[in-house]
Amino acid sequence: MAATSSVPRPGPPGPRGLPLLGSALDFRRDPLRTFVAAWRDHGDLVRFRGPVPVILVTHPDHLKHILADNFANYPHPDDFNRKVSVSVGEGLVTSEGEEWQRQRRTVAPSFRRESLERFAGVMADSAGRMLDRWEATHRRGASLDARVEMQSLTLEILARCLFRADWSADALALGDAVRIQLEHINAKLISVADLPERVPTRRNREFLAARRVLDETVYRLIAERRRHPDQGADADLLSMLMHTADPETGQLMTDRQLRDQVMTLFIAGHETVAATLSWICYLLSAQPAATQRARQEVFQVLGDRPPTMADLPQLKYLKLFVQEALRLYPPLWQVARMPLRDDRLGGYHIPAGSFLLLNTYITHRNPEFWDNPEGFDPERFTRERSAGRPRYAYVPYVGGPRNCVGLAFANMELTIVLASLLQRYHLNLVPGHPIVMQPDISLRARYGIRMTLREVTAEERSTAGEPAPVVVPADEPAPGAGCPVAHGRAEPQQAPVCPYRPAAD
Numbered sequence: 001m002a003a004t005s006s007v008p009r010p011g012p013p014g015p016r017g018l019p020l021l022g023s024a025l026d027f028r029r030d031p032l033r034t035f036v037a038a039w040r041d042h043g044d045l046v047r048f049r050g051p052v053p054v055i056l057v058t059h060p061d062h063l064k065h066i067l068a069d070n071f072a073n074y075p076h077p078d079d080f081n082r083k084v085s086v087s088v089g090e091g092l093v094t095s096e097g098e099e100w101q102r103q104r105r106t107v108a109p110s111f112r113r114e115s116l117e118r119f120a121g122v123m124a125d126s127a128g129r130m131l132d133r134w135e136a137t138h139r140r141g142a143s144l145d146a147r148v149e150m151q152s153l154t155l156e157i158l159a160r161c162l163f164r165a166d167w168s169a170d171a172l173a174l175g176d177a178v179r180i181q182l183e184h185i186n187a188k189l190i191s192v193a194d195l196p197e198r199v200p201t202r203r204n205r206e207f208l209a210a211r212r213v214l215d216e217t218v219y220r221l222i223a224e225r226r227r228h229p230d231q232g233a234d235a236d237l238l239s240m241l242m243h244t245a246d247p248e249t250g251q252l253m254t255d256r257q258l259r260d261q262v263m264t265l266f267i268a269g270h271e272t273v274a275a276t277l278s279w280i281c282y283l284l285s286a287q288p289a290a291t292q293r294a295r296q297e298v299f300q301v302l303g304d305r306p307p308t309m310a311d312l313p314q315l316k317y318l319k320l321f322v323q324e325a326l327r328l329y330p331p332l333w334q335v336a337r338m339p340l341r342d343d344r345l346g347g348y349h350i351p352a353g354s355f356l357l358l359n360t361y362i363t364h365r366n367p368e369f370w371d372n373p374e375g376f377d378p379e380r381f382t383r384e385r386s387a388g389r390p391r392y393a394y395v396p397y398v399g400g401p402r403n404c405v406g407l408a409f410a411n412m413e414l415t416i417v418l419a420s421l422l423q424r425y426h427l428n429l430v431p432g433h434p435i436v437m438q439p440d441i442s443l444r445a446r447y448g449i450r451m452t453l454r455e456v457t458a459e460e461r462s463t464a465g466e467p468a469p470v471v472v473p474a475d476e477p478a479p480g481a482g483c484p485v486a487h488g489r490a491e492p493q494q495a496p497v498c499p500y501r502p503a504a505d
């Protein structure tokens with residue numbers, strides 16, 4: 001479908017839409033449904049008319065061209081950076097060109113796998129404390145909302161990793177303030193008539209108050225660190241960022257730059273993981289066979305003890321489970337880019353300044369690259385079954401130089417929390433609870449995910465130790481001769497996992 005020809009065609013096909021408005025009303029009503037329908041009708045590149053014309057991009061070859069091969073030509077749109085920077089300032093997400101390169105080489109070392117080991121304990125500890133709190137809910141026979149639970153868990157983990165122990169005193173105020181920042185950015189990004197923050201609407205006043213709380217707290221924590229440099233350069237992410245000099249210029253970050261990076265990490269690293277974990281909770285109920293297999297692996301590898309970073313390579317099926325959850329529910333389901341210069345994509349002319357939306361949700365469900373794309377089938381990510389699949393067919397963290405800097409952190413957190421959940425509880429969706437996707441900045445469950453709990457029994461723990469078939473994820477070294485790898489294809493799962501339905505407005 002990603003054909004090219006020597007003479008560029010004027011522009012991709014697309015729906016006519018309404019006079020002047022084009023597809024604008026459809027986007028407002030239901031963006032995901034509008035994109036999916038247009039992709040089915042028109043193919044891998046679709047042009048939407050309207051006040052802000054949009055080009056939808058879904059094919060792996062086109063994603064590779066934009067994200068990797070011709071990456072320097074495709075920054076975020078100015079409008080995106082302007083709207084997000086009211087909260088995060090000039091951090092990694094909102095900077096471009098040389099300034100972005102400078103920030104990336106200063107921030108990336110703190111997120112390398114070897115720097116992250118110290119955070120595994122925090123992740124397991126926070127997950128354990130949440131599961132202890134769930135005891136009361138379980139005893140009352142009540143239900144809980146996995147989305148709400150995962151939001152507070154991921155915020156606590158991120159804040160503890162950023163600020164170590166200093167977090168607890170500020171937990172309540174920071175939690176609310178971060179939530180308000182996220183909601184504000186979300187509202188700005190989807191609104192056409194976006195009012196500047198100085199206009200005293202209720203939303204703007206609430207946003208500015210929350211930003212003041214965050215600024216005051218973050219600057220205070222930075223000042224405390226500067227007063228006590230003896231606390232260690234690697235105690236937490238804030239210390240690591242403070243002590244990492246730009247390898248090219250030798251410069252350290254100023255207070256303002258540190259503040260912007262901390263805010264960026266809160267915004268980029270909290271809701272994304274929370275959304276994924278809440279979909280994982282849903283899958284733990286909807287996919288009993290895969291869940292049973294994952295639980296079996298957890299008890300074989302860990303028994304009852306908390307997971308550590310050293311355990312992660314052994315938790316191979318959990319890795320596949322997480323990969324498959326991110327395929328079906330990529331939290332950043334679309335990312336925006338705007339070419340600086342005219343370009344050519346799939347044989348079509350793409351003028352400079354076009355608004356491109358790279359829709360990973362559709363890429364992840366394209367039957368050209370995925371068998372039974374709506375099915376939950378973790379083993380599609382084994383080495384054998386991944387052979388021949390284009391690298392850019394799977395892009396939850398996008399790819400190329402500007403991929404997610406928190407990828408290793410996120411994967412570690414997702415696996416540790418999943419393992420902790422499996423050790424303690426069976427999660428069951430409350431019968432009749434509607435599961436409806438809400439495609440905001442992140443892909444959330446519109447009505448939350450209401451679940452009841454059942455404790456894993458001692459008997460289940462002791463019988464879970466039978467050896468499970470070994471699987472080899474695609475990005476791990478090839479097994480040696482005679483390795484007992486399961487090469488068979490998984491049975492297609494019984495229930496469709498795509499809970500996408502028209503919005504119930």
Ligand code: HEM
Pocket residue numbers: 092093104264265268269270272273276330331332335336396397398401402403404405406407409410
């Ligand atoms: C499941 C979890 C996550 C997913 C799926 C995810 C996905 C992504 C994606 C798709 C981008 C590219 C956005 C764009 O270019 O428009 C991105 C960028 C970024 N992510 Fe993540 N992310 C996750 C978790 C995290 C975490 C835990 C952190 C940090 C603690 C983080 C920090 C960042 C930052 C700073 C960027 C900007 C990188 C740059 O522009 O150089 N993310 N993420």
